[in-house]
Amino acid sequence: MSEQRPVAPPERRVAALEAALESRGLDAKAFVDKQVRVSEEDWVPQNGARVVAKAWTDPEFRKRLLANGKDAVAELGLSMPRHHRHLVVLENTPGLHNVICCTQCSCTAYSIIGLPPDWYKDFEYRARVVRESRTVLHEMGLDLPPEMEIRVWDTSADTRYMVLPVRPSGTEGWSEERLASIVTKDAMIGVARL
Amino acid sequence: MSEQRPVAPPERRVAALEAALESRGLDAKAFVDKQVRVSEEDWVPQNGARVVAKAWTDPEFRKRLLANGKDAVAELGLSMPRHHRHLVVLENTPGLHNVICCTQCSCTAYSIIGLPPDWYKDFEYRARVVRESRTVLHEMGLDLPPEMEIRVWDTSADTRYMVLPVRPSGTEGWSEERLASIVTKDAMIGVARL
Amino acid sequence: MHDLGGKQGFGRVRHSRDAQVFHEDWEKRANALLAFAVKSGYLNMDEYRHAIERMEPRHYLAAGYYERAFTGLLTLLVEKGIVSREELERLAGGVIPLALPSARGRGNDPGRRRFVRGDRVRVKEEFVPGHIRMPAYIRGKAGIVVDISPAYPFPDAHAHGVHAEDEPTYAVEFRSQDLWPQGADAALVHVDVFESYLQRT
Amino acid sequence: MHDLGGKQGFGRVRHSRDAQVFHEDWEKRANALLAFAVKSGYLNMDEYRHAIERMEPRHYLAAGYYERAFTGLLTLLVEKGIVSREELERLAGGVIPLALPSARGRGNDPGRRRFVRGDRVRVKEEFVPGHIRMPAYIRGKAGIVVDISPAYPFPDAHAHGVHAEDEPTYAVEFRSQDLWPQGADAALVHVDVFESYLQRT
Numbered sequence: 057m058s059e060q061r062p063v064a065p066p067e068r069r070v071a072a073l074e075a076a077l078e079s080r081g082l083d084a085k086a087f088v089d090k091q092v093r094v095s096e097e098d099w100v101p102q103n104g105a106r107v108v109a110k111a112w113t114d115p116e117f118r119k120r121l122l123a124n125g126k127d128a129v130a131e132l133g134l135s136m137p138r139h140h141r142h143l144v145v146l147e148n149t150p151g152l153h154n155v156i157c158c159t160q161c162s163c164t165a166y167s168i169i170g171l172p173p174d175w176y177k178d179f180e181y182r183a184r185v186v187r188e189s190r191t192v193l194h195e196m197g198l199d200l201p202p203e204m205e206i207r208v209w210d211t212s213a214d215t216r217y218m219v220l221p222v223r224p225s226g227t228e229g230w231s232e233e234r235l236a237s238i239v240t241k242d243a244m245i246g247v248a249r250l
Numbered sequence: 251m252s253e254q255r256p257v258a259p260p261e262r263r264v265a266a267l268e269a270a271l272e273s274r275g276l277d278a279k280a281f282v283d284k285q286v287r288v289s290e291e292d293w294v295p296q297n298g299a300r301v302v303a304k305a306w307t308d309p310e311f312r313k314r315l316l317a318n319g320k321d322a323v324a325e326l327g328l329s330m331p332r333h334h335r336h337l338v339v340l341e342n343t344p345g346l347h348n349v350i351c352c353t354q355c356s357c358t359a360y361s362i363i364g365l366p367p368d369w370y371k372d373f374e375y376r377a378r379v380v381r382e383s384r385t386v387l388h389e390m391g392l393d394l395p396p397e398m399e400i401r402v403w404d405t406s407a408d409t410r411y412m413v414l415p416v417r418p419s420g421t422e423g424w425s426e427e428r429l430a431s432i433v434t435k436d437a438m439i440g441v442a443r444l
Numbered sequence: 445m446h447d448l449g450g451k452q453g454f455g456r457v458r459h460s461r462d463a464q465v466f467h468e469d470w471e472k473r474a475n476a477l478l479a480f481a482v483k484s485g486y487l488n489m490d491e492y493r494h495a496i497e498r499m500e501p502r503h504y505l506a507a508g509y510y511e512r513a514f515t516g517l518l519t520l521l522v523e524k525g526i527v528s529r530e531e532l533e534r535l536a537g538g539v540i541p542l543a544l545p546s547a548r549g550r551g552n553d554p555g556r557r558r559f560v561r562g563d564r565v566r567v568k569e570e571f572v573p574g575h576i577r578m579p580a581y582i583r584g585k586a587g588i589v590v591d592i593s594p595a596y597p598f599p600d601a602h603a604h605g606v607h608a609e610d611e612p613t614y615a616v617e618f619r620s621q622d623l624w625p626q627g628a629d630a631a632l633v634h635v636d637v638f639e640s641y642l643q644r645t
Numbered sequence: 646m647h648d649l650g651g652k653q654g655f656g657r658v659r660h661s662r663d664a665q666v667f668h669e670d671w672e673k674r675a676n677a678l679l680a681f682a683v684k685s686g687y688l689n690m691d692e693y694r695h696a697i698e699r700m701e702p703r704h705y706l707a708a709g710y711y712e713r714a715f716t717g718l719l720t721l722l723v724e725k726g727i728v729s730r731e732e733l734e735r736l737a738g739g740v741i742p743l744a745l746p747s748a749r750g751r752g753n754d755p756g757r758r759r760f761v762r763g764d765r766v767r768v769k770e771e772f773v774p775g776h777i778r779m780p781a782y783i784r785g786k787a788g789i790v791v792d793i794s795p796a797y798p799f800p801d802a803h804a805h806g807v808h809a810e811d812e813p814t815y816a817v818e819f820r821s822q823d824l825w826p827q828g829a830d831a832a833l834v835h836v837d838v839f840e841s842y843l844q845r846t
Contacts, residue, residue, distance in 0.1 A: 064538030066511045067470035072535035073477060073518060076527045084480050091476035139489050142593045144615070159449030159579050161493055162509060171475075173463035177509040179702065180457045183448040186581065187620065190629040196459045206631040208620075210449060212577050213613040213636035214489070215593045242461070258739030260712045261671035266736035267678060267719060270728045278681050285677035333690050336794045338816070353650030353780050355694055356710060365676075367664035371710040373501065374658045377649040380782065381821065384830040390660045400832040402821075404650060406778050407814040407837035408690070409794045436662070445654050452774075453646050453702050455745055501654050505706045544656055571828025573653075584785075627772025 101170035103134050104218055105239035109232040111145075112223040121145050125218070129168060136167050142215040143168065146207070148249070153204050154219045155193065155246030157185045158211040165216035169244040176245065186210055196247050219246040295364035297328050298412055299433035303426040305339075306417040315339050319412070323362060330361050336409040337362065340401070342443070347398050348413045349387065349440030351379045352405040359410035363438040370439065380404055390441050413440040445501040450581040450624060471510035478517050487520045490603035494575035495519045498543035519543040547573035549604025552611060553640040559614055563589045566645045567616075567637060575603035578641045581623055582616070586645045590634065591615035598638060611639040646702040651782040651825060672711040679718050688721045691804035695776035696720045699744035720744040748774035750805025753812060754841040760815055764790045767846045768817075768838060776804035779842045782824055783817070787846045791835065792816035799839060812840040 064072070077084035107129055111118040121128035125143030126136055136143060143165055146154035158164070162177040175181055185192045189206045193199075200206065209217045221243045227235060242248035258266070271278035301323055305312040315322035319337030320330055330337060337359055340348035352358070356371040369375055379386045383400045387393075394400065403411045415437045421429060436442035448454075466472050481487055487495075496504075496516035504512060519542040522529045533540050550572060559565055569584040570576075577599045593613045601608030613636040620628035649655075667673050682688050697705075697717035705713060720743040723730045734741050751773060760766055770785040771777075778800045794814045802809030814837040821829035 062538045064533065064536035064540050066514060067468065068536040068538065069514060069518065069532070069540050070470045070474050070477065072532045073527065074473070075535050076531055084477065087480050088473050088476040091479045092472045095472060095475055141596060144591065160446055160577065161496065171465040173465060175457050175459045175463055178458060179448055180454045183451045183454045184457070186633050187450040187624055187628045189631045192457060195456050208631050208633045210579065210633065210635045212579055213593065213638065214596050215613060215636050247459070256739045258734065258737035258741050260715060261669065262737040262739065263715060263719065263733070263741050264671040264675050264678065266733045267728065268674070269736050270732055278678070281681050282674055282677040285680045286673045289673060289676055335797060338792065354647055354778065355697065365666040367666060369658050369660045369664050372659060373649055374655045377652040377655040378658070380834050381651040381825055381829045383832045386658060389657050402832050402834045404780065404834065404836045406780055407794065407839065408797050409814060409837050441660070453699070455701060498654070500656060502706050505703050569826055571825040573828070624772040625770055627774070
């Protein structure tokens with residue numbers, strides 16, 4: 057590599073790979089176009105929000121969800137990539153708070169809770185939340201009472217996690233749809249409570 | 251900090267500090283000019299080379315040098331900064347090789363062996379030489395026989411180290427001055443043998 | 445450089461409620477190209493994660509997430525001969541930094557044993573040159589098995605084309621105070637640990 | 646980010662026989678300005694090393710040696726009110742990245758004890774938020790005292806303006822195979838360890 061040549065910006069690198077694959081007769085472009093739509097339209101937190109709302113309103117579903125997350129979300133027509141073999145749903149309670157992370161890369165159950173937001177992939181969150189959980193949550197706007205137990209889950213293998221938030225008071229009698237509308241990605245990661 | 255403003259290049263930062271000190275009536279510039287000459291002219295490996303040559307030719311000096319490095323180099327008119335309270339001279343033998351490093355910053359006995367070369371301050375040397383000593387030395391052109399014992403010295407406090415190389419054969423009868431001329435900074439760090 | 449859990453020196457998380465997943469169009473396409481490569485059988489997820497981990501540390505820390513991800517993808521496609529670096533750099537009109545070469549992998553621990561929920565286990569004190577999914581902060585530490593997963597490919601082998609049996613992972617619960625004595629907020633920290641990394645306490 | 650001993654992922658050392666100490670004129674002046682600050686009593690070497698260690702990790706890894714050194718110096722001069730950041734940035738005509746704020750320091754271990762040559766010692770398993778001169782790779786490891794230094798200021802205190810007694814450091818000899826089991830070239834690795842960091846094995 058010559059020191060003189062400029063580094064290609066990432067967008068040129070991506071375009072170069074697409075062109076190289078095309079030149080081999082591989083229809084990468086069509087696949088990529090379709091896959092981009094999947095990532096934008098299908099991998100959205102509204103999926104997980106439906107799961108949470110159903111669990112809040114259907115005690116039998118909740119049991120199945122906590123026993124085997126992957127099978128339970130399939131009941132709602134939701135699927136996970138093949139290498140995500142296991143979905144573990146972590147139930148918050150008034151005295152217990154769960155939070156998920158991935159210290160080594162940025163793994164998430166993205167087909168259920170949506171692709172991870174930028175801060176989840178940043179070094180700050182990855183480095184600090186396992187060691188300084190209460191401090192980091194506080195800095196992110198979540199003040200937990202001192203007696204609240206914190207459980208951190210580092211996604212170090214291909215088991216995927218999502219947090220089942222506590223159903224907020226004042227939502228009695230709401231429809232599943234209305235309940236789903238208040239469930240956020242942050243709450244399913246565990247950096248917010250509802 | 252505005253996101254728009256450019257980052258000042260290091261040379262501008264240095265000039266800014268000099269200007270700020272001057273504006274306070276502190277004569278930093280004259281001190282800096284003088285100190286730059288000290289770092290270029292006084293902190294040179296020829297100092298350590300004289301120490302090595304003397305130790306090769308004067309057994310009594312060698313004993314004193316190994317017992318108390320700082321006192322012994324003072325006999326040759328060499329001094330060390332106040333915070334370097336201890337100089338430990340590490341004696342190579344035909345079966346033993348010493349190598350020094352500083353994994354946390356880049357400390358050296360710079361008034362004796364000279365300021366550290368760029369590779370000594372690079373992350374590669376700092377990260378790797380403590381764990382992969384033989385491999386790193388090999389990559390740097392020093393092939394040690396398998397039976398040669400390696401001792402690595404990490405300069406983690408303000409004790410300073412220098413390696414006393416083995417006197418090469420074929421130098422019998424050489425003057426101290428001629429002997430000193432073959433002693434390199436690399437040999438006193440321990441990434442080369444003479 | 446990737447093994448960041450518990451590393452000191454990092455500042456505040458730059459969190460916002462409307463944080464985005466993607467910031468530029470090429471990030472979406474980079475992400476989709478990974479799916480293309482997986483679908484085409486060019487690589488597996490362990491190879492992919494390892495390729496990102498092999499990035500030159502200065503590059504790793506300077507790059508954003510999707511540049512890291514795409515560097516891992518390109519590195520593997522070049523190493524496997526799907527595309528050549530020269531062709532990519534010609535098409536891109538510039539240098540494309542790739543990850544550093546791989547070290548060797550390893551197979552399962554033949555002496556590994558099954559654990560059940562409630563077992564107290566200790567993470568072995570191992571240092572390997574290749575891929576491993578054991579975050580450094582649990583090395584040598586003891587915890588309790590709270591959950592067991594289905595069997596997964598063993599990453600230390602799967603990232604290197606080494607044959608190995610699939611292994612379950614154990615969700616091991618550690619006390620943060622055991623992981624970082626006097627240096628952590630109180631919490632229970634759970635890590636999914638492959639069977640080969642574990643021993644009885 | 647500074648504690649690099651044994652960290653994996655780095656490539657070959659870029660060694661040359663005629664390696665330079667300085668590459669540009671400002672590097673020499675930066676180095677001399679540190680001497681000016683020490684002579685003027687603005688800072689001590691422990692504060693200085695700690696200030697470099699507090700650099701934002703991305704900045705630390707992207708910067709060369711003299712930029713790191715000068716960032717540490719400027720950070721302290723600003724923190725101590727010798728100069729203001731605004732004045733420096735105005736004079737420099739641009740942003741000057743400084744290190745992140747300091748955490749708290751600590752004093753000596755009141756229960757520390759003297760050791761003599763030949764003693765077998767173990768490095769305490771401690772995690773501190775402030776400055777420490779114990780490289781992480783020796784944490785919890787056992788070795789043998791081979792030399793003892795005169796007393797030095799205790800860095801964990803001295804870098805933070807905390808009062809403490811001076812302590813000797815012990816040159817402790819570790820086996821590389823103990824530091825990185827199955828993961829190191831055979832060698833004896835020596836580290837100068839402050840008395841407060843050590844306990845009997």
